[in-house]
Amino acid sequence: MARIERVDWLMVDLAPKVPRSDAIQSFVSQETPIVRIIDSDGAVGTGYSYTIGTGGPSVMALIERTLAPLLLGREAEDLEALWRDVLFVTHATTVGAITAIAMAAIDTALWDLRCRRAGLPLHRLAGGAQASLPLYTTEGGWLHLEQAALVDDALAARAAGFAGAKIKVGRPLRQDVVRIGAVRAAVGDAFEIFTDANQAFHVDEAIRRARAYQELDIGWLEEPLPADDIDGHARLAAMTTIPVAVGESIYSPAHFREYLQRRACSVVQVDVGRIGGITPWLKVAHMAECFNVAVCPHFLMELHIALCAAVPNARWIEYIPQLDAITTQGMRIEAGRAYPSEAPGLGIAWDWAAIDRLAIGAGQVTLGSSGGKR
Structure with missing residues (x-):
């Protein structure tokens, strides 16, 4: 001590x-x-x-x-x-x-x-539940990219062993549907496609869009509404079979509790950098486990891989390289899966x-x- x-x-x-x-x-x-x-x-x-x-x-x-x-x-x-x-x-x-x-x-x-x-490495000291997790990429799904670029990036991710990709939505509805549909046609049914609205919609628009996206078999609709609109998320979740994902803009474990209690989400994307650290991140992850809800954290892949490996209900790591300019070694990736470091500490080589x-x-x-x- x-x-x-x-x-x-x-x-x-x-x-x-x-x-x-x-x-x-x-x-x-x-x-x-x-x-x-x-x-x-x-x-x-x-x-x-x-x-x-x-x-x-x-x-x-x-x-x-x-x-x-x-x-x-x-x-x-x-x-x-x-x-x-x-x-x-x-x-x-x-x-x-x-x-x-x-x-x-x-x-x-x-x-x-x-x-x-x-x-000890973080993933063992905090729980030691999983050896590795699958990756999905967001780096080729940004809203400004044209349809051909979305398709090319998803195909490249699949070839690299990734199991999914995320596409930003928020263009006119028909454009979004065509863009997602083009990626689905290219990658096939076994590859996951996630969507992210970044809190852009009102409830009526989110319900309308979920109905249109549903036929494309997307893995989740992320941040469809402002993060403080729990009632709107509950209404949306009750009206669609698409999983509703929230968390990157939530800063309190109690706020996650309200979402889970009201069945207003089915994927928790708690971000260690926005919830206030590892201590509350673990609280949220274990709380979600009690509701049988998966944890798929937002961003910070270099740190989240250790935390996700520590808990049993983590499902995905989001691939967005963040720290390459200030680290000597990147996150270990093999066949589209991320592996936590065995070095003592967070597992980041500064x-x-x-x-x-x-x-x-x-x-x-x-x-x-x-x-x-x-």
């Missing part, structure tokens, strides 16, 4: 590998807050989270001024107590994205520290030379000092 003596923080801003657009926005950059927590034995844990282009400086200010100082002198193994204390000290700004993203960077660093001290070169707003706070930027 060792107490926290130092917390470092910085941010890097990573450009997307390909243009990414959906029905409501473009993914212009990936602001990536990174936190390192050092204990009195010299053990180091590294955590991170992300934005899609806005809010990063606000996240870093919250870490610097409020969260990092709170950790000093605390027992690093008390993850649940630390998460609760961080939640309480930010109670005036929760539930919300900025707070959850900041909490995620802290909590994932604490879990990395715990795993490294134990000499490239610290690249991180230092790209660092924005770095700082640290040390036990017995006032800390600050450097």
